[in-house]
Amino acid sequence: MKVICAQADLAAKLSLLSRAVPSNPTHPVLANVLLIAEADRLGLAVFDLSLGMQIWIPAQAEETGSITLPARFLNDIVSRLPNADVEIVAEELSVTLTCGAGNYQMQGLDAEEFPELPQLDENEPLQVPASVVLEGLQGSLFAASNDESKQVLTGLHFSTKTDSLEFAATDGHRLAIANTWSETLEATPPEVAVTVPAKALRELERMLGRTETDLSMQFDKTQAIFEFVTEQGSARLTSRLLEGQYPAYHQLIPRKFERQLTIERQVLISGLERIGVLAAQKNNVVKLVLDSKLQQLHLSAEAPQLGSGQESLPAQISGDDLEIAFNVKYMVDGLKSMSGSEVQLQLKSATDPAVLSPLAGTKLTYLIMPIQIRN
Amino acid sequence: MKVICAQADLAAKLSLLSRAVPSNPTHPVLANVLLIAEADRLGLAVFDLSLGMQIWIPAQAEETGSITLPARFLNDIVSRLPNADVEIVAEELSVTLTCGAGNYQMQGLDAEEFPELPQLDENEPLQVPASVVLEGLQGSLFAASNDESKQVLTGLHFSTKTDSLEFAATDGHRLAIANTWSETLEATPPEVAVTVPAKALRELERMLGRTETDLSMQFDKTQAIFEFVTEQGSARLTSRLLEGQYPAYHQLIPRKFERQLTIERQVLISGLERIGVLAAQKNNVVKLVLDSKLQQLHLSAEAPQLGSGQESLPAQISGDDLEIAFNVKYMVDGLKSMSGSEVQLQLKSATDPAVLSPLAGTKLTYLIMPIQIRN
Numbered sequence: 001m002k003v004i005c006a007q008a009d010l011a012a013k014l015s016l017l018s019r020a021v022p023s024n025p026t027h028p029v030l031a032n033v034l035l036i037a038e039a040d041r042l043g044l045a046v047f048d049l050s051l052g053m054q055i056w057i058p059a060q061a062e063e064t065g066s067i068t069l070p071a072r073f074l075n076d077i078v079s080r081l082p083n084a085d086v087e088i089v090a091e092e093l094s095v096t097l098t099c100g101a102g103n104y105q106m107q108g109l110d111a112e113e114f115p116e117l118p119q120l121d122e123n124e125p126l127q128v129p130a131s132v133v134l135e136g137l138q139g140s141l142f143a144a145s146n147d148e149s150k151q152v153l154t155g156l157h158f159s160t161k162t163d164s165l166e167f168a169a170t171d172g173h174r175l176a177i178a179n180t181w182s183e184t185l186e187a188t189p190p191e192v193a194v195t196v197p198a199k200a201l202r203e204l205e206r207m208l209g210r211t212e213t214d215l216s217m218q219f220d221k222t223q224a225i226f227e228f229v230t231e232q233g234s235a236r237l238t239s240r241l242l243e244g245q246y247p248a249y250h251q252l253i254p255r256k257f258e259r260q261l262t263i264e265r266q267v268l269i270s271g272l273e274r275i276g277v278l279a280a281q282k283n284n285v286v287k288l289v290l291d292s293k294l295q296q297l298h299l300s301a302e303a304p305q306l307g308s309g310q311e312s313l314p315a316q317i318s319g320d321d322l323e324i325a326f327n328v329k330y331m332v333d334g335l336k337s338m339s340g341s342e343v344q345l346q347l348k349s350a351t352d353p354a355v356l357s358p359l360a361g362t363k364l365t366y367l368i369m370p371i372q373i374r375n
Numbered sequence: 376m377k378v379i380c381a382q383a384d385l386a387a388k389l390s391l392l393s394r395a396v397p398s399n400p401t402h403p404v405l406a407n408v409l410l411i412a413e414a415d416r417l418g419l420a421v422f423d424l425s426l427g428m429q430i431w432i433p434a435q436a437e438e439t440g441s442i443t444l445p446a447r448f449l450n451d452i453v454s455r456l457p458n459a460d461v462e463i464v465a466e467e468l469s470v471t472l473t474c475g476a477g478n479y480q481m482q483g484l485d486a487e488e489f490p491e492l493p494q495l496d497e498n499e500p501l502q503v504p505a506s507v508v509l510e511g512l513q514g515s516l517f518a519a520s521n522d523e524s525k526q527v528l529t530g531l532h533f534s535t536k537t538d539s540l541e542f543a544a545t546d547g548h549r550l551a552i553a554n555t556w557s558e559t560l561e562a563t564p565p566e567v568a569v570t571v572p573a574k575a576l577r578e579l580e581r582m583l584g585r586t587e588t589d590l591s592m593q594f595d596k597t598q599a600i601f602e603f604v605t606e607q608g609s610a611r612l613t614s615r616l617l618e619g620q621y622p623a624y625h626q627l628i629p630r631k632f633e634r635q636l637t638i639e640r641q642v643l644i645s646g647l648e649r650i651g652v653l654a655a656q657k658n659n660v661v662k663l664v665l666d667s668k669l670q671q672l673h674l675s676a677e678a679p680q681l682g683s684g685q686e687s688l689p690a691q692i693s694g695d696d697l698e699i700a701f702n703v704k705y706m707v708d709g710l711k712s713m714s715g716s717e718v719q720l721q722l723k724s725a726t727d728p729a730v731l732s733p734l735a736g737t738k739l740t741y742l743i744m745p746i747q748i749r750n
Contacts (some may be wrong), residue, residue: 070681073652073678073681073682076652077649077652077653077684080645080648080649080652081649082645101646101686101687101688101689102646102649102650102684102685102686102687103684103685104653104682104683104684104685105682105683105684106681106682107680107681107682270455270457271476271477273455274452274455274456274477275477277448277451277452277455278452278479303448305482306445306448306481306482307448307479307480307481307482308479308480309452309477309478309479309480310477310478310479311476311477312476312477313476314476
């Protein structure tokens with residue numbers, strides 16, 4: 001194998017891929033990146049047997065071939081090379097990398113040892129602009145659980161509806177649903193209802209970056225495959241699906257609300273972040289008081305032994321006054337996942353879940369459970 | 376006490392000061408910041424009994440007075456307040472802070488409990504432009520030891536010479552000396568030879584920022600005091616001196632060198648950083664080979680089980696060829712503390728200390744011990 005590519009391309013993609021390389025691989029070859037040199041492109045792939053990623057970059061191969069190299073080590077060196085051509089030559093398993101005035105020797109493992117990334121040939125892919133998928137992920141992914149023992153809750157539930165693509169995630173305390181749509185979708189998209197590990201989708205978000213291309217999505221009973229092509233090359237991400245029944249989350253959303261509040265999103269975030277300094281001292285509890293007479297939302301928290309704080313923010317409030325408490329972190333997470341200048345908070349009672357949503361933009365439904373407070 | 380100041384001023388200074396607040400104070404009041412409201416200014420001070428800092432900001436006091444408040448907590452809140460006026464009112468020890476739509480209550484401790492920062496009235500201060508001191512600190516401070524058990528080596532040795540101010544620091548493996556001078560200094564400045572804790576001087580660096588003012592420095596047998604005045608107010612840093620004899624470091628510098636190498640500073644840093652990836656796998660040892668025939672400096676390192684790397688960099692070399700090894704981190708630290716495009720490396724033998732210095736700018740002498748290698 002003998003191939004030449006640009007350091008900037010190689011460094012950018014190795015940096016993306018090396019994030020997915022397992023720290024304690026079950027087999028040594030899984031700590032490596034697979035390099036495949038074809039006539040005019042170089043393929044780079046990593047795979048931890050659940051999450052796989054493959055990216056192609058432009059290259060000139062004098063001699064095609066393949067080899068695997070230690071992923072993190074290669075990334076550490078390539079990221080520091082000057083912005084010039086990089087030549088990679090493999091003779092059997094001995095690899096020499098040359099760039100500028102430097103040359104580096106390393107020992108590879110046979111490409112044959114590297115497990116093949118899953119393929120799904122039979123299924124008709126769903127073609128959606130990457131921006132539509134990114135909107136869906138941005139509005140929901142943050143609410144997935146990071147606790148590995150919570151199984152399906154560490155995933156994001158993706159499903160097709162008659163009029164939207166639905167992205168939902170919950171960790172048991174809050175639920176985020178994003179509904180997106182694209183003109184390019186068929187009137188009735190094929191039925192899909194799968195739970196994809198949040199970890200894989202966070203890598204997909206990074207891989208897509210600001211790409212303005214179409215994303216092809218394929219699913220079967222055990223795998224999800226995402227693919228896209230850009231001017232520089234193509235990229236593919238495969239992930240095992242999470243098994244088990246995802247919670248019937250639509251049942252959790254109250255049908256009717258007695259109270260409604262509209263407020264500037266940024267004003268509410270800033271107020272909550274200040275009150276959050278006090279709330280952080282005691283379970284992150286922030287108290288909200290809806291004052292319809294003054295048309296103000298009062299936020300308050302107490303920090304034992306330190307002090308207390310209140311913020312009074314202008315808001316449009318309808319319905320009876322109410323005192324309710326939330327985890328301040330959950331509120332801020334939801335507000336930050338939204339865009340647009342105003343948000344709406346719909347409330348039923350001090351013990352029923354509340355729903356936060358932006359007034360404009362992507363349809364987002366963020367449900368949070370209140371915290372019981374005693375006065 | 377009732378005082379009004381700008382949030383931006385208060386936030387910037389509290390952020391600087393709260394770095395010096397001890398995590399486990401010997402007395403509760405040392406976790407607090409002392410606020411002193413005078414007619415047209417507000418003083419903020421912290422003190423851990425070794426390092427003390429006091430900064431004055433513009434303010435309007437309706438009622439003068441003083442109080443102490445939890446430093447980190449106050450900083451956390453003030454940093455998140457909107458860019459507007461902050462009003463601080465103390466009634467006995469109950470303090471209310473108001474800004475925009477928010478108000479915060481906290482309990483203070485009596486200002487009387489706060490220990491007084493040291494004063495040195497008798498000594499004639501040394502007046503030097505802040506930029507001159509910053510140059511001296513930048514060229515030496517990084518070489519001080521971070522190991523508290525190393526006593527005087529955790530400090531920086533400051534001394535006046537007939538033609539310069541000398542800043543020196545060493546951790547036993549390398550020694551950095553910066554000699555600076557200012558036209559404003561008297562021909563023969565008063566004799567000073569003190570060891571100031573590096574920690575205090577790092578805070579002084581931050582406090583000075585890009586200030587273009589004169590710094591007044593005062594020393595006695597146990598204390599150092601630095602003071603300066605800017606348009607916004609004045610600031611003072613006091614520090615206990617380190618006791619004990621500082622090493623006679625001038626004796627360590629070889630008088631004569633047999634070999635000399637001149638090289639682009641940035642080229643050498645980049646090469647060392649790449650080779651450093653390999654060196655990091657085994658004691659950070661990088662091998663240098665001076666090749667006077669090719670006029671090249673060869674860098675190399677080996678990473679057991681991973682591979683090896685070489686860089687060949689253009690350099691002007693005089694004297695016989697030499698093979699020598701250094702700790703790559705020490706070399707990079709020294710090179711990064713310098714400015715200017717070219718540096719000079721002076722060498723005697725593979726076992727004698729080498730001296731690195733910039734060709735232009737502040738006079739810096741960076742001495743590093745080689746590592747013994749076996750071929």
